[in-house]
Amino acid sequence: IVTEIPGPKSRELEARRKSAVATGVGSSLPAYVVAAGGAILKDVDGNQLIDLGSGIAVTTAGNSNARVVENAKAQIEAFTHTCFMVNPYESYVEVAEALNRLTPGDHEKRTVLLNSGAEAVENAVKIARAHTGRDAVVVFDHAYHGRTNLTMAMTAKAAPYKAGFGPFAGEVYRAPMSYPFRDNDAAGTKLSGEDAAKRVITMIEKQIGSEYVAAIVIEPIQGEGGFIVPAEGFLPTLVEYAREKGIVFVADEVQAGFARTGKMFASEWEGIVPDLITTAKGIAGGLPLSAVTGRAEIMDSVGPGRLGGTYGGNPTACAAALGAIAAYEEDGLADRAGHIGEIIVDRLTKLQSKYPEVGDIRGRGAMIAAEFVEHDSIEPNADLVKKIADYCAKNGVLVLTTGTFSNILRFLPPLTISDELLHDAFDVIEAGLAELLPA
Ligand code: PMP
Structure with missing residues (x-):
């Protein structure tokens, strides 16, 4: 359900932003939001994005619960x-x-x-x-x-x-x-x-x-x-x-x-x-x-x-x-967090078996991170993380990056996200890794 991100209306708003909003307020993905529900954000261009960040743990009970x-x-x-x-x-x-x-x-x-x-x-x-x-x-x-x-x-x-x-x-x-x-x-x-x-x-x-x-x-x-x-x-x-x-x-x-x-x-x-x-x-x-x-x-x-x-x-x-x-x-959201975390860890573990760049998978419940490293060491790999996050954003999945070394993807979706949507999001991440790390 993604045509183009950022789409034309978002690009127009981004141009207005530059003359109205202080530069210090950073933004990584210019997809301007008009509506949201649960784990879906809708942007001004009609794209629907899957939110794996909950506005940094704010919409933990789902957006507009x-x-x-x-x-x-x-x-x-x-x-x-x-x-x-x-x-x-x-x-x-x-x-x-x-x-x-x-x-x-x-x-x-x-x-x-x-x-x-x-x-x-x-x-x-x-x-x-x-x-x-x-x-x-x-x-x-x-x-x-x-x-x-x-x-x-x-x-x-x-x-x-x-x-x-x-x-x-x-x-x-x-x-x-x-x-x-x-x-x-x-x-x-x-x-x-x-x-x-x-x-x-x-x-x-x-x-x-x-x-x-x-x-x-x-x-x-x-x-x-x-x-x-x-x-x-x-x-x-x-x-x-x-x-x-x-x-x-x-x-x-x-x-x-x-x-x-x-x-x-x-x-x-x-x-x-x-x-x-x-x-x-x-x-x-x-x-x-x-x-x-x-x-x-x-x-x-x-x-x-x-x-x-x-x-x-x-x-x-x-x-x-x-x-x-x-x-x-x-609404049993703590139990739901446990279930969501199991899916995330399972999907990440499968990726780790294919890509040694997935150095560490950790966290609890629906607060799971993947720390990315160089192919053959535990040297932080910030470049890869930025590229994956950008790939995901362009393909309608919002994943937040973080960490002292900027080499971490963090997964903290709204606890109301469906299994299906979560799997859809991880399909995008998997496709992104396949493109970025060809065998
Ligand atoms: N403490 C922790 C652990 C946080 O994660 C944050 C926000 N990321 C803050 C404090 C600051 O919160 P706020 O942005 O609401 O000031």
């Missing part, structure tokens, strides 16, 4: 906005209650609602610093936490996110991540999760001193880093260490949260109970909303009126979130 649309519409008709800090409304409290209930751990929790993932991470750090009276924040290689000044400091990769935008917020220290595909010693032995955690603990003790550390902030499965799943034992060891030292352990689940990995939160895979969890993206099915949820005694160390903002937890986004959360809880 009926529950989200219905709730948001009803809310807009009732009232469009009041600032919760000035004129409160029930849906904010309901979203907070839902997050307190759904996030790992049975302890008493509190939630603050905000607008974006970066803002949630900023607030988690503010709260951790206020609670501990300490300054230092420990983050990880390959991490991505946003584009505000502090979250740029916390993000690993300079270009395109940080280069030229400094100086950044201080007291941010970067620790080595557990990256099983690349953590081999000369003999090829894998670094265990516990040893990778010890490497982090040594770094903290020697370079900072745990008594100065307010927070350890980590994505339990890294998103922009390339769906890096740390080795087993890495996260529990760090959580235990943080608890011992009075450090607030923050799981950034902005990309991995909400049924994406086959569980409501990725932290559950390792059985960890973070002190604070940041969420956004999938939380409201497309409307801007984010949250920090965590232990009552930590969250409440910040006094009244000190958190929030005009739009944080706005009524329309909260209504949408209640729809999205109902979808995650009642």
Whole structure:
């Protein structure tokens, strides 16, 4: 159902864009969207594209999910906005209650609602610093936490996110991540999760001193880093260490949260109970909303009126979130994520047996990445990944590239995608590889 991408109308819009929109807002595929449903995007030229990226994990419950649309519409008709800090409304409290209930751990929790993932991470750090009276924040290689000044400091990769935008917020220290595909010693032995955690603990003790550390902030499965799943034992060891030292352990689940990995939160895979969890993206099915949820005694160390903002937890986004959360809880989307992941891994494994360039397949649930390497080594192969993504886009399949070395394709389709559509998308990827890597 693809004629030409980009088609004539998209090309015309792309020309207008150049004189109206800041260059810094990048775009890889100029196919201007006019409608979407589930995992299908329709563009201005009548093309239909299969979305394997969910707008980066936002439309996890499917684009324009009926529950989200219905709730948001009803809310807009009732009232469009009041600032919760000035004129409160029930849906904010309901979203907070839902997050307190759904996030790992049975302890008493509190939630603050905000607008974006970066803002949630900023607030988690503010709260951790206020609670501990300490300054230092420990983050990880390959991490991505946003584009505000502090979250740029916390993000690993300079270009395109940080280069030229400094100086950044201080007291941010970067620790080595557990990256099983690349953590081999000369003999090829894998670094265990516990040893990778010890490497982090040594770094903290020697370079900072745990008594100065307010927070350890980590994505339990890294998103922009390339769906890096740390080795087993890495996260529990760090959580235990943080608890011992009075450090607030923050799981950034902005990309991995909400049924994406086959569980409501990725932290559950390792059985960890973070002190604070940041969420956004999938939380409201497309409307801007984010949250920090965590232990009552930590969250409440910040006094009244000190958190929030005009739009944080706005009524329309909260209504949408209640729809999205109902979808995650009642429509079996976590199980669906598991099933989707099996299909993706199966299709990728078949490709890997043919093409050694598919170096690593990893992830959980419907958050699966393929890391591409050179034919005969684990050297990153960014060029091939760009070519595959371009081929897919031209043939109506949206696949996102990512990773520190830009050599990763990530698959995170809406959890409502049908098996058939997913197979159609992988047929295109397979054809692309056959064209790009002739035998
Ligand atoms: N944290 C993680 C793990 C993310 O993946 C992202 C977005 N890619 C962010 C934070 C920032 O979210 P936002 O773009 O909504 O500010």
